[in-house]
Amino acid sequence: MGDFFTEMRVRYSETDQMAFMYYSNYLVWFEVARTTHFRSVGLDYNKIEKERKLYLPVVEANCRYKAPLRYDDLAKVYTKISDCGKSRLTFDYKIYLNEKLTTTGFTRHAFINEKGKPIPIPEDIRTHLLQ
């Protein structure tokens, strides 16, 4: 993975009665790490939505749970753009607790406009993402 990561701590609300982080919450973490990744390369995803009316919905998500995260664990979510096509984008994720890899995953996204139609990734956004 590259140099981008977001440090996150497991919230009590994110645990389940098995005392693990509940499995859907990893996708929430992926999304937070994506937003941070955008910010790290000089993009503001919030402004992309609000000012340019472009959206990046998820078309596929995948997560492999190798070891559990537990309440109050402070972990690092590494993000990497593994594919950047004409109008689609793939983010890869790896979550480390201390030095241990606990989770891997990916999300695929389409760029769409306000009407929900797929559009080519704007060049300025592509340039930032691939820097």
Next chain:
Amino acid sequence: MGDFFTEMRVRYSETDQMAFMYYSNYLVWFEVARTTHFRSVGLDYNKIEKERKLYLPVVEANCRYKAPLRYDDLAKVYTKISDCGKSRLTFDYKIYLNEKLTTTGFTRHAFINEKGKPIPIPEDIRTHLLQ
């Protein structure tokens, strides 16, 4: 409480490591029960938002946790409109597990328009709510 209730089952995702339903999820249950209450009196909250551009945000929420709910519990959320002012509305909630009262609460709401301005509750909606 009146005759309106929604039957709900505790999801695994709603539990926490104490093996109780996590405390914020009761507000989610209240919201589901509110939607059902609207439907029961002939109102479609979704259409009120989409077609009439009226919204009913929460201005205050309160919940008292008397006994925990646990995974897979099948409970009844009773709803009652306890106050209906010019532009504000209060829902009261009681959650029963079998015959036992486990939770009470209320939510206060304002009617607002698309611009976020408070408006008087439309007469047709008031009529349905107070029937």
Next chain:
Amino acid sequence: MGDFFTEMRVRYSETDQMAFMYYSNYLVWFEVARTTHFRSVGLDYNKIEKERKLYLPVVEANCRYKAPLRYDDLAKVYTKISDCGKSRLTFDYKIYLNEKLTTTGFTRHAFINEKGKPIPIPEDIRTHLLQ
């Protein structure tokens, strides 16, 4: 898909500012549909955990989002066991809104005991699951 399905309605809490069901919530729906599937074949997942101290954590989850679900949509989540190995199990999911397929996915699970060790799927559970 087989005959097992769970009818579910999109909660307001499950929407996001794109006005779609937020992508991690589909995994919550999958879990609710799994619990119903267990119940439909005569198994009580809650009792399996509480009385037999067996757990079925997710080792991989996947979801493909073909069309969005929106607030108050009433959809059907079809479940099917597509693989049942010595100690692992795969559930497939298809979500239909009216007659339209909106979502597909799968979850892979390991059977583990109280100490977190993988164990063979008990014969009585296998018999129920594969009926």
Next chain:
Amino acid sequence: MGDFFTEMRVRYSETDQMAFMYYSNYLVWFEVARTTHFRSVGLDYNKIEKERKLYLPVVEANCRYKAPLRYDDLAKVYTKISDCGKSRLTFDYKIYLNEKLTTTGFTRHAFINEKGKPIPIPEDIRTHLLQ
């Protein structure tokens, strides 16, 4: 309010279709801020649960929503212990976005042991909390 606060950013998952932070998520924020407050006064809530088998469930929660929080907003959640009785504790919360007060609330807690019985707040914990 005192000197304790936690900086938090609104997650996409926390928004709803009104484009506001969904109302139950404020209670999640309160919980995160509580954990930070504990840490700030030298207590580790996770260890209190795991090593001492003491729990601090919520017996009442209240929240007043004065102004909405929106996606990506970076806000401060101030916490203060407003009451500390024999076995009960009250936390007050104020959320500020920039210099604007958006939200107030409180949570009341009971100290219980592993069997769910209320117990007096241990003296060492009280000392830390009231410092």
